[in-house]
Amino acid sequence: MLTVDQLTDAVAEYVRRLEAGTASDIAALYADNATLEDPAGSEVRTGRAAITAFYRELDGLDVTAELLTVRASGDTAAFHMRVVTTAGGFITSIEPIDVMTFGADGLITSMRAIWSPGDIVHRRSTPA
């Protein structure tokens, strides 16, 4: 079982890679047979190839990610973060609560992102 500090550090590293890493960098934080459900209730993606493909949607976008709150206990971390992407003249901001479980090796074994369309804000990146 990871400690609270290890879980918290693992979340911080995930947020850093979300901002600065490639899809492969992010997917490398997941266990081989991990599951990803983003948002919760949508298709569950299983395995690192499917997970890499999911994050590839962020490649080429300008992404900033900020950790707002993180909690950890047992094998689980839950965190509220703000992810801002800029593309095509629009800034999109989303602030989900993500829930992750981890294996003893520190790799993510499951991720569920809890958010709905009302949690997304779109705006033009340049004043009209």
Add this chain to the structure above:
Amino acid sequence: MLTVDQLTDAVAEYVRRLEAGTASDIAALYADNATLEDPAGSEVRTGRAAITAFYRELDGLDVTAELLTVRASGDTAAFHMRVVTTAGGFITSIEPIDVMTFGADGLITSMRAIWSPGDIVHRRSTPA
């Protein structure tokens, strides 16, 4: 499947009952065979009797509960809240992130509370 509004309302009702309800009032929001794990990684309590017993620890305490952030999607809601209890001259504040799943009938089917001892603040309720 509940809507996002229904999930959000169910969380708000849970927080209200945490503050103003009895253990039975709170447990009535759970499905008969629901599970409760608080904090995540501790013993899983199963069924409404075990869940009622868990909340009975709050009976007789002065409790305030404030919802800070809630997110919902699919069958799941995740929320950050502040729970403050006053007893024996001490005020205890804890701010967990809770994750709940719900059945189509609106009852909670599982709850996991993500927090660690570092997320608890104790202080005297009266100045020395």
